[in-house]
Amino acid sequence: MTVGAYDLAQIQQLETDHQPPLYAKRAIALVRGEGPCLFDSDGRRYLDAMSNYGVAILGHADAEFAAALTEQLQTLATGHQSFYSDVRAELLREIAEIAPTGLKRYFLSNSGAEAVEAAIKFARVATGRPNLVAAKRGYHGRTLGALAATADQKYRAPFEPLAPNATHVSFNDVNALAAAVDDQTAAILLEPIQGEGGIWPASPEYLQSAREVATSRGALLIADEIQTGFRTGAPWAISASGVVPDILVTAKALGNGFPIGLTMCTEAISAAIPAGTHGTTFGASPLACRAAIVTLRALRERDFYARSAALGAALMERVAGIGSTKVRQVRGRGMMIGVELKERVTPTLRSLQERGVLVLPAGPTTLRLLPPLIWEEQQADEFIAAAESILR
Numbered sequence: 486m487t488v489g490a491y492d493l494a495q496i497q498q499l500e501t502d503h504q505p506p507l508y509a510k511r512a513i514a515l516v517r518g519e520g521p522c523l524f525d526s527d528g529r530r531y532l533d534a535m536s537n538y539g540v541a542i543l544g545h546a547d548a549e550f551a552a553a554l555t556e557q558l559q560t561l562a563t564g565h566q567s568f569y570s571d572v573r574a575e576l577l578r579e580i581a582e583i584a585p586t587g588l589k590r591y592f593l594s595n596s597g598a599e600a601v602e603a604a605i606k607f608a609r610v611a612t613g614r615p616n617l618v619a620a621k622r623g624y625h626g627r628t629l630g631a632l633a634a635t636a637d638q639k640y641r642a643p644f645e646p647l648a649p650n651a652t653h654v655s656f657n658d659v660n661a662l663a664a665a666v667d668d669q670t671a672a673i674l675l676e677p678i679q680g681e682g683g684i685w686p687a688s689p690e691y692l693q694s695a696r697e698v699a700t701s702r703g704a705l706l707i708a709d710e711i712q713t714g715f716r717t718g719a720p721w722a723i724s725a726s727g728v729v730p731d732i733l734v735t736a737k738a739l740g741n742g743f744p745i746g747l748t749m750c751t752e753a754i755s756a757a758i759p760a761g762t763h764g765t766t767f768g769a770s771p772l773a774c775r776a777a778i779v780t781l782r783a784l785r786e787r788d789f790y791a792r793s794a795a796l797g798a799a800l801m802e803r804v805a806g807i808g809s810t811k812v813r814q815v816r817g818r819g820m821m822i823g824v825e826l827k828e829r830v831t832p833t834l835r836s837l838q839e840r841g842v843l844v845l846p847a848g849p850t851t852l853r854l855l856p857p858l859i860w861e862e863q864q865a866d867e868f869i870a871a872a873e874s875i876l877r
């Protein structure tokens with residue numbers, strides 16, 4: 486058998502037989518993507534309102550992206566960071582153009598959790614302190630260090646004890662944060678908008694206060710923009726609060742589907758990291774860097790930041806305008822939208838999938854929309870028609 490020749494039952498059987506049972510799987514196999522759409526193994530079309538958890542920011546099978554990666558594959562795919570690379574150099578220049586002021590050093594890796602892992606290690610080395618303060622409902626990844634910062638017991642409990650030691654405080658509670666940070670805190674680690682936890686935006690005052698508390702107690706502020714990066718109408722969601730973190734991590738959308746993680750830090754933090762104490766074989770390969778270059782250029786040149794801010798705002802208004810008694814609250818920014826229901830979200834997710842729309846959950850009661858930024862009026866109309874028929 487070759488790829489493409491399997492039917493759904495055969496695909497399901499092989500995955501069930503050979504994978505650990507880690508995921509509650511939906512009963513379709515996605516085999517092809519085209520722009521804002523996905524297609525399953527029976528040829529059924531879906532509107533993609535999730536972009537693989539926020540990854541496929543330019544949609545699927547983007548011609549420019551595919552051509553650039555093909556060319557890079559035919560030129561040089563892999564290359565360790567102990568050698569210089571023209572493609573890596575160009576990506577670093579691109580990143581410098583969108584980096585928050587003062588974040589001048591960029592460590593490239595392969596995933597979100599790896600970007601968080603580097604951030605935690607850098608913060609511990611730079612401050613000489615062991616601990617983290619993070620937020621309840623916060624999500625930072627599944628490697629042991631990133632998992633220590635993740636709040637939900639569902640993810641943590643089976644793997645305890647975890648290092649490093651992380652205290653979890655109520656999100657958006659200035660006093661709780663101030664009370665938790667002490668002279669053993671290496672860093673405060675926060676998502677500017679909590680994604681996995683239910684699309685909860687941090688208030689600007691909370692982020693400003695986190696900045697002040699970190700600075701006054703000698704701790705660092707780490708912004709986790711792995712999910713928020715590039716989709717809230719600007720490269721970084723934290724910029725809206727005027728706060729500049731000491732470290733900013735991103736991943737997901739940066740490679741538009743090619744795995745890449747980025748940990749940005751200040752010169753001072755970078756200077757504190759001894760040579761040879763962190764690294765990765767695959768990170769910052771020419772192929773990964775090319776993927777990120779094409780993505781960043783497309784975001785800038787195709788005006789995606791302004792367009793997604795406007796489309797996201799209109800979409801939130803239209804969802805709220807459905808006037809469904811099932812909806813508790815609509816929140817988010819740009820193309821990161823949460824629709825909190827008064828009931829569990831799974832039946833609604835299922836109904837949307839049956840209507841040909843793929844949406845994610847975020848926590849038990851929130852529908853999470855992370856559409857590709859290539860959505861236009863037409864896709865918004867299609868989503869609203871489906872949502873209206875199900876939520877009314």
Ligand SMILES: Cc1ncc(COP(=O)(O)O)c(C=O)c1O
Nearest residue numbers: 596597598624625626680711712
């Ligand atoms: C805010 C945040 N941090 C970290 C991660 C972990 O990223 P990855 O799954 O690439 O390891 C995620 C993934 O969902 C995330 O949303």
